[in-house]
Amino acid sequence: MVPAPAGALTMDVVEHENNRMVLSMGPQHPSTHGVLQVITEIEGEVVTRAEPEIGYLHTGIEKSAENLFWTQASTVIERMDYLSPLSNALCYILGVEKLLGVTELIPERAQQVRVLLCELSRIASHCVWLGTGGIDLGAISSFFYAFDMRERILDLNELAGGARMHPNYLRIGGLRDDLPAGFLERLDALIAMYRPRMTELRALLQKNPILQDRMIDIGIISADDAIAWGVTGPSLRAAGVAYDVRRAFPYSGYENYDFNVVTRTEGDAYARFLVRLDEMDESMRIIEQVRKNLVGGPIMADDTKFTPPPKETIAVSMEALIHHFKYVSESFRVPPGDVYTAVEGPRGELGYYIVSNGDNRPWRVRTRPASLYNLQILKKIAVGELIADMVVMIGSLDPVFGEVDR
């Protein structure tokens, strides 16, 4: 066992000078949005030091991925950020496609549907943040409004991929299947209900004086601090830095869509709240553009080196049957090399550093977890704030512990 260095904040510290005490918040605490323990040193009600302890949800996903085929690994990778599984899967798949050198082969329709589903999962993820964040501050009713909308998005996931949370619908080379009948009608219904619902949610929350009192000037992150601490996503943009992976390093055709990178300058919890709300509207704008311009055509790249044969050919073609058997039982090989890909997940820059040694399994899949870096700055911003505001700050950073701990 490695002892904590002298001066580190642990629960073993029971006495302090100056009437300070050490208080453990979590790991089982309803406001920590998962299993997070924050060891805080407080003087009265003011936090003087805070040390988040993570790792309670560590499941070794990166190790598991090294022992699975390239195709299988995306199933476990989807389970990292469980609020937006499609962003994880997309980022990993884009990396594998880059290693294979087939990025140009992905059909237009597959790219559009990928963008569509990833933007939907961004809205779904922000709905969870909005609902649970509201509960943290005593606004119970917003939870039902937000989760109702999220359920409808999960219904679309289920329709497309067969599962609500982890559909494993995106595949290396394209999509598993085409969108099923009835999908677009339900998508239209969702688009129609989105704006009235957001108007209601904003009316409930945005100008609410209780929420404003709790959030304004709480947990201020300056632009310099955000960059130094590796904060990305809405938390970085709320500090005034207009960095969005979709804009800076476009992927999957994001350069073709018209959307704004929402920024604020205040950098406090309320600014992060507003940035996320506006971001949901921008996501919906992208979804509407995809819906309007959705093209037909294939949904899988036309290269049998890394795609399975069409299911209907297996019963009639011996070659297709053999190909299918080989694809499932030993997957395909990926040329040696390493690549870093990043996408703009709901929480910020989600990246994968993938190394292949030419085998049919990845040699290494390293995640760049946005939540981990965003959460880390809690150490800094919590100091000097009230212990009650810790809840607001954790909520405004929107960590997902499946991703922090992996």
Next chain:
Amino acid sequence: MPSSQTPPAGSTALDPTAIRPAIDDARIIRTSPAALRDELIALRGAGYAMLSDVGGVDYLAREPRFDVVYHLLKLELNGARAHRVRVLCGVPGVEPVVPTVSDLWPSADWAEREVYDLFGISFSGHPDLRRIQMPAEWEGHPLRKDYPLRGPARERTPRPSFALKSNVAAGTPAAGKTAAALQRQIAAARGQATVGSAAADELAAEPNAARGAQLPKDGSK
């Protein structure tokens, strides 16, 4: 069973990053632990203000064995395009030590702790270098390639199915159990009478189930 990726003994040095095809994702810089800090300080001066990520890779048969991988990001400010650079720092397998950069970028703090935790690479000068994901008393570094997938302790024993905790505690291997047998075992452990003579016969032929019945109730239910 060793990890399915353990290369055979005596295999040649492996470094897929050395023979990679051209992928335009980042500029790549190779360096050594001694030159690392100067390299990163120079890059920071050149506008790479954000340290996006610190990760590790274990190449096992290669010398140096490990790579510590730094991803730096130059943000899109003042009209300049965003840029990435990847710094690969080769680290020997024996006493792997890299100087910390957590004083230059606070974002490196947890990331370096994670590399230390999962690869056993030390970061000299890190203010709080202890395990972050694994429990503090854990032995070994799970992301090393010579660390078995299921962990060293479980590699030595046959794989138990989803058995009763009490059986696992008693060391009873439960591999190969059918769901029906497991149901009976659970019923037996709870002290319930099994119904039907056929079931009773099977139970008698099932030594694990009988042992399960005798085990003390340890609150595992």
